[in-house]
Amino acid sequence: xxxxxxxxxxxxxxxxxxxxxxxxxxxxxxxxxxxxxxxxxxxxxxxxxxxxxxxxxxxxxxxxxxxxxxxxxxxxxxxxxxxxxxxxxxxxxxxxxxxxxxxxxxxxxxxxxxxxxxxxxxxxxxxxxxxxxxxxxxxxxxxxxxxxxxxxxxxxxxxxxxxxxxxxxxxxxxxxxxxxxxxxxxxxxxxxxxxxxxxxxxxxxxxxxxxxxxxxxxxxxxxxxxxxxxxxxxxxxxxxxxxxxxxxxxxxxxxxxxxxxxxxxxxxxxxxxxxxxxxxxxxxxxxxxxxxxxxxxxxxxxxxxxxxxxxxxxxxxxxxxxxxxx
Amino acid sequence: xxxxxxxxxxxxxxxxxxxxxxxxxxxxxxxxxxxxxxxxxxxxxxxxxxxxxxxxxxxxxxxxxxxxxxxxxxxxxxxxxxxxxxxxxxxxxxxxxxxxxxxxxxxxxxxxxxxxxxxxxxxxxxxxxxxxxxxxxxxxxxxxxxxxxxxxxxxxxxxxxxxxxxxxxxxxxxxxxxxxxxxxxxxxxxxxxxxxxxxxxxxxxxxxxxxxxxxxxxxxxxxxxxxxxxxxxxxxxxxxxxxxxxxxxxxxxxxxxxxxxxxxxxxxxxxxxxxxxxxxxxxxxxxxxxxxxxxxxxxxxxxxxxxxxxxxxxxxxxxxxxxxxxxxxxxxxxxxxx
Numbered sequence: 001x002x003x004x005x006x007x008x009x010x011x012x013x014x015x016x017x018x019x020x021x022x023x024x025x026x027x028x029x030x031x032x033x034x035x036x037x038x039x040x041x042x043x044x045x046x047x048x049x050x051x052x053x054x055x056x057x058x059x060x061x062x063x064x065x066x067x068x069x070x071x072x073x074x075x076x077x078x079x080x081x082x083x084x085x086x087x088x089x090x091x092x093x094x095x096x097x098x099x100x101x102x103x104x105x106x107x108x109x110x111x112x113x114x115x116x117x118x119x120x121x122x123x124x125x126x127x128x129x130x131x132x133x134x135x136x137x138x139x140x141x142x143x144x145x146x147x148x149x150x151x152x153x154x155x156x157x158x159x160x161x162x163x164x165x166x167x168x169x170x171x172x173x174x175x176x177x178x179x180x181x182x183x184x185x186x187x188x189x190x191x192x193x194x195x196x197x198x199x200x201x202x203x204x205x206x207x208x209x210x211x212x213x214x215x216x217x218x219x220x221x222x223x224x225x226x227x228x229x230x231x232x233x234x235x236x237x238x239x240x241x242x243x244x245x246x247x248x249x250x251x252x253x254x255x256x257x258x259x260x261x262x263x264x265x266x267x268x269x270x271x272x273x274x275x276x277x278x279x280x281x282x283x284x285x286x287x288x289x290x291x292x293x294x295x296x297x298x299x300x301x302x303x304x305x306x307x308x309x310x311x312x313x314x315x316x317x318x319x320x321x322x323x324x325x326x
Numbered sequence: 327x328x329x330x331x332x333x334x335x336x337x338x339x340x341x342x343x344x345x346x347x348x349x350x351x352x353x354x355x356x357x358x359x360x361x362x363x364x365x366x367x368x369x370x371x372x373x374x375x376x377x378x379x380x381x382x383x384x385x386x387x388x389x390x391x392x393x394x395x396x397x398x399x400x401x402x403x404x405x406x407x408x409x410x411x412x413x414x415x416x417x418x419x420x421x422x423x424x425x426x427x428x429x430x431x432x433x434x435x436x437x438x439x440x441x442x443x444x445x446x447x448x449x450x451x452x453x454x455x456x457x458x459x460x461x462x463x464x465x466x467x468x469x470x471x472x473x474x475x476x477x478x479x480x481x482x483x484x485x486x487x488x489x490x491x492x493x494x495x496x497x498x499x500x501x502x503x504x505x506x507x508x509x510x511x512x513x514x515x516x517x518x519x520x521x522x523x524x525x526x527x528x529x530x531x532x533x534x535x536x537x538x539x540x541x542x543x544x545x546x547x548x549x550x551x552x553x554x555x556x557x558x559x560x561x562x563x564x565x566x567x568x569x570x571x572x573x574x575x576x577x578x579x580x581x582x583x584x585x586x587x588x589x590x591x592x593x594x595x596x597x598x599x600x601x602x603x604x605x606x607x608x609x610x611x612x613x614x615x616x617x618x619x620x621x622x623x624x625x626x627x628x629x630x631x632x633x634x635x636x637x638x639x640x641x642x643x644x645x646x647x648x649x650x651x652x653x654x655x656x657x658x659x660x661x662x663x664x
Contacts, residue, residue, distance in 0.1 A: 042517040156607055186380040187544065188604045191588035195603055213518060216590030220597055239594045257522040259547035261574050261589050269551060271522035275487045 002073060003030035004207050005054070005175055009067035012046075012053045016061055022281045023049045025231040026067065031175065036201060036208045038218045038239070040254075041228035042276055047211045050228075051177045055094055056084050071175070090120040093168035097180040099160035103152040109136075110148030113167050120171045135166040140196060158189035162196070169200060176201070179211045194221065215258050219243060224311070227251050230280040230287035237312040247314035250288045286316070294318045332370035335406060335506055335538045336392060341365045342400035343387050347612060357612050361387040363562035364401070366638075369506070374532060374539040376553030376570060378546060378585070380608050383559040389508040389542045393425045394418065405506070423453050426504040430511035432495035436483040442494060443479040450501050465501070471534070472497045472527060489520035496527065506538045513548055525551055546589050550574050555646075558582045561611055561619040564638060568647030578641055578649040581620045618651070626653050 012024040024046040031037050039047045052058050054069050056076065069076045071092065076084065096102045104112055113132040117123055123131065129148070136144035139162040152160055161181060168176055178197065182190035198221060201208050210221055218225055222239040227248065235248040246252045256270040274291040277283065285300035286292070292299070298317050305313045306320040341362055349356035362384040369375045377385045390396045392403060394410065403410045405421060413421065429435040436445055446465050450456040456464045466476055472493040483491060492512060499507050509528065513521040529552055532539055543549045549556060550570060557567040558579065566579040577583045584604040606623045609615050615622050621631040636650040649655065 042519060158607055186608070187546070188380060188584060188588045189607060191590075191601065191603050192605075194590070195601070214590065215518070215592040219592045219594045220590045222594075239597075243592065243594050254518065255592065257519055258592060259522070259525065259545075259551035260591055261546045261550050261586055262591060263547070263550055265571060267551065269522040269526055271526050272519040273523075275489060275520065276517065 004033050005031040006070040010053055011066035012049050012062060013065050014062045023231055027233045029226055029233060031207050031209060033207055034205050036221055036223045038210045038222035039226045039228055040212055040218050042213060044276055045228040046231040047228050048179055051179050051211055055088060089116050090171045091173055092175045093173040094177040095164045095168050095181050097183050099164045100152060105152055109150055109163050113170055116167060117170045135170055139166045157185050161193055173206055175207045177209045230277050235314040241312050247308050247319050248316045249292045249294050334368035335371045336369040337404040339366050340401040341398050343391050343396060343398045359611050360562050360614060365564050367557055369538055371538055372536055373554045374541055374552050376549035376556040377540060377542045378549050379559035382608055382611060384562040385542045385559050386510050389510045389540055393427045393508050394422060423502040424505045426499035427508045428495050428499050428512045431515050432491040435495060438483055441480050441482050446498060446501050453502055455502055468497045468500050488516050489523060492524050508540045510542045528552060561609055561614050563619055566649045572647050578654050579651045580624050580626055628653060
């Protein structure tokens with residue numbers, strides 16, 4: 001079966017005053033129909049750059065230097081801007097962490113939602129308006145038709161994110177990329193938004209890539225999880241499997257390092273020493289090795305992925321016992 | 327509160343802190359944001375009180391009030407039994423060194439044009455904690471406590487990572503031999519792997535130096551990890567307060583329950599669990615709802631909640647677990663809520 005989205009060897013680099021920095025380094029992954037894939041990792045690990053590369057939104061200085069992104073079999077990276085515009089905002093849509101900076105402050109909410117509906121679905125003004133109101137109702141917006149006339153700054157953070165979701169869903173996308181959609185929101189609002197996204201995903205059958213640093217959200221939402229560290233995917237597994245049997249020492253440490261509300265008084269957090277490397281271009285071996293307590297001499301040579309059962313792979317030579325090199 | 331075991335270091339009585347809202351053509355005060363509106367609690371010596379709530383509930387404002395960064399418009403704050411508002415400038419200056427704060431964003435609280443030695447030494451010299459001859463030795467001792475080496479001294483704040491900067495922020499708070507430190511969301515700006523480092527550091531420092539902490543945070547997991555007692559705030563009021571493990575395992579107030587229910591737990595088994603999510607958003611603190619401030623979002627709200635503002639009452643006598651909810655306290659509807 002072919003995948004809805006297939007990312008092969010994607011490499012993205014940024015060129016700045018101090019030369020070239022590779023931010024995403026030869027990553028492979030896929031997203032199937034109706035699947036929720038979570039990309040989890042700390043800031044600077046390349047998870048957002050991955051999504052921007054897929055969407056072709058890297059901006060100045062950033063460029064994909066290698067690899068391909070196949071959506072429905074077609075390579076997005078080989079498309080012209082015009083061809084890409086047929087897919088972006090239509091078949092693949094995206095919601096961002098901060099809805100205030102991604103909404104245009106000088107247009108009303110209604111204006112912005114109907115714009116994408118009219119561009120992609122070729123509806124009349126009236127039909128587009130009706131669709132926009134029904135979308136706003138669907139995302140739980142009180143007083144949907146009143147909100148159409150409002151400007152983004154008059155809405156609260158949670159309501160703005162609902163507007164973003166309504167816009168993202170307006171053309172029935174097949175893939176929704178949500179980049180830290182609730183990081184800026186309070187925990188009770190986060191729960192509302194995540195429940196809404198989960199419901200909408202089931203209802204419409206779209207696929208979703210959820211980018212987050214919150215392990216709790218991953219457990220709640222994901223079918224499959226990709227763990228990123230320093231520009232590489234270091235572990236991939238089904239969500240249940242990942243939480244039950246994390247293989248890469250970084251994944252284990254990440255799960256051990258998060259305090260939860262269920263912890264008893266005896267819980268001692270295991271902290272990971274050191275910090276995430278900032279420049280990892282010239283690192284040849286495992287990029288986590290400096291912080292890893294299982295470090296061995298072979299960690300300094302180039303690493304490969306090992307399989308640990310169906311659909312579960314991790315890039316760790318120390319943990320490979322029982323695992324088979326891919 | 328366990329009696330006899332501890333004496334209160336900080337006592338807060340009916341604290342009120344309002345911010346004026348300016349409006350109109352000539353920019354006059356049109357109303358007040360009631361950030362903190364009649365809050366009372368005490369912090370025992372050597373304990374960590376966690377203060378949780380959503381943004382805008384007034385938790386950071388309380389922290390700022392306790393260290394004297396903002397003036398309350400009503401109520402009293404007692405430190406070791408002394409009313410802070412009655413002290414003269416000179417007396418206050420002496421006490422200030424004992425009340426310190428660690429900020430959320432250490433970058434904006436460290437002067438970018440001074441190197442670390444200057445940042446740490448100036449307050450120590452000013453307050454006479456250390457002298458010119460001994461200051462370097464004293465600073466090295468503090469750096470050692472927070473896990474930094476001496477080579478940081480000649481560097482500037484921008485040269486450090488977030489975690490290291492927060493360590494410097496903690497060193498700065500420790501440098502004046504404080505008794506009480508307000509930690510205002512100290513790990514919110516940090517990466518998860520660094521958060522645990524800082525939380526463990528705060529915990530061990532507290533034990534080592536016998537400090538009293540107020541830990542303000544919206545990350546409930548982190549608050550659970552460091553706190554011995556927890557107070558939950560909603561729109562300028564404390565709605566529930568008690569031992570941390572009691573609050574997190576047996577929350578009583580409907581808001582606390584909803585708040586805990588909203589936190590995603592890192593366990594895929596709970597994915598299927600149906601959660602009772604709160605509807606609506608946190609209300610307006612300029613015109614807070616009458617009666618119980620949570621009634622507009624509360625699934626159990628009754629007439630009494632709309633009419634009378636509930637008082638914090640002890641759930642069971644002597645349990646030290648307080649909640650401000652007339653429904654729960656009357657015993658009515660408790661089964662429904664559980």
